[in-house]
Amino acid sequence: MNVRKIIGWNLRKLRVEQGLSQERLALAAEVDRSYVGRVERGSENVTLDTLDALARVLGVPAAALLTEPPKGARQPSPLSSGRKSKAP
Template sequence: MDARTIIGWNLRRLRVEHGLSQERLALAAGIDRAYVGRVERGSENVTITTLEAMATALSVPVAILLTEPAADAPPPMPLRAGRKRAS
């Protein structure tokens, strides 16, 4: 796996684990939602500043985004579509 793919894989996994949409993560990190999508697809070169902003929004160390997943790890699942119900 190349570095962009690893970062995208980890970003999506962590975002879904935290129950955040791309839009909510982008808002928390102060970046564009479309940019988050491109990073998750591995089509964007990310600066260390942007990695730090996303890691901070996810409350994880930056190094977690750079850790290569196990070869047999299942791909991150998407969030359930639609809006959350009001509580």
């Protein structure tokens, strides 16, 4: 797996685990939402500054985004679409 795919895989996994949409992550990291999507697909060459900004929002060290996933690991599932239901 190339490094762009590794970063994208980890970014999506961490984002989904925390229940963040691409839009919320992008807003907090001060990057464009479509940029986050391209990073997650592995089609964007991320700068170290952007990698650091994304990692800070996710509350992890930037190195966590560079860790190769275990062999046979499944692509993280996307968040369910639409708005979250309001609490009663």
